[in-house]
Amino acid sequence: MVSAxxxxxxxxxxxxxxxxxxxxxxxxxxxxxPEVQHLELLTPGxxxxxxxxxxxxxxxxxxxxxxxxxxxxxxPSRICFAETxxxxxxxxxxxxxxxxxxxxxxxxxxxFQLNRLEFYMRPFEKLIRAAVxxxxxxxxxxxxxxxxxxxxxxSEQPSGPPDRPS
Numbered sequence: 001m002v003s004a005x006x007x008x009x010x011x012x013x014x015x016x017x018x019x020x021x022x023x024x025x026x027x028x029x030x031x032x033x034p035e036v037q038h039l040e041l042l043t044p045g046x047x048x049x050x051x052x053x054x055x056x057x058x059x060x061x062x063x064x065x066x067x068x069x070x071x072x073x074x075x076p077s078r079i080c081f082a083e084t085x086x087x088x089x090x091x092x093x094x095x096x097x098x099x100x101x102x103x104x105x106x107x108x109x110x111x112f113q114l115n116r117l118e119f120y121m122r123p124f125e126k127l128i129r130a131a132v133x134x135x136x137x138x139x140x141x142x143x144x145x146x147x148x149x150x151x152x153x154x155s156e157q158p159s160g161p162p163d164r165p166s
Contacts, residue, residue, distance in 0.1 A: 002114040002129050006136035007107060010144045012151055014094045014106040018076035020147050021092050021108075022047060025079075032142040035059050042067070049073050052084070060131065089113045110139045 010017050020028055025047055030036045038056040045051075051070045056063065066087070072080035080091040091111040097104035112132060117125060 002117060002125065002132055003112065004129075004133040004136035005109065005111045006133070006140045007109040008140040008144050009097065010106045010108050010147055012106060012147050013103055014096045015076040016151070017094045017106045017108055017143070017147055018079075020150070021094070021143065022073065022075070022079040026053075028146065031146055032139060033057075037063075047073065047079075059135075086115055088115060108140055108143060110136050110143075112136055 023046070026039060026041055029039055035057045036055055037058055038054075040054045042052040042054055043050070047070055049070050049072065052067060053069075054065065054067045056065050058064075067084045068081045068088075068090075069084060070079065071082045071089075072078055072091075077094050078091065080089065082089045089112075091109075093107075093109040093111075095107040095109070097106060112135070114128075114132065117128070
């Protein structure tokens, strides 16, 4: 088994981070994980436990296709996916910062677990572990950048019509 964990503090409240990751998953997943070339929901409606999706990824030149399902969905703190043959599991945890205040920053933790390593890949296990950990770090950094930038962009937009010169 190969696993990785990465954590980062995001300057946005947990419900907002959760909405970005879980509620807007189909829109945002490819944004924080650019290795995803294609994502297709196989279950209609919003994500819920049991929802399934198919992805095509290209990681370091290697193309893979997987089907995965939502195995846990706890608003506003957790979403967990598992590949349908249990090849891998992915979890996103959103924990409010100090005091659990509504506007407190959120600790985002991303976990990835590769349950089986193909025989031909075992000689490269150390390299795979390093690549998986690097990928986990990149995921949390990308989500932080996207969530914080979206908030900044939306708060900078004028709330009313533009001023007219007199």
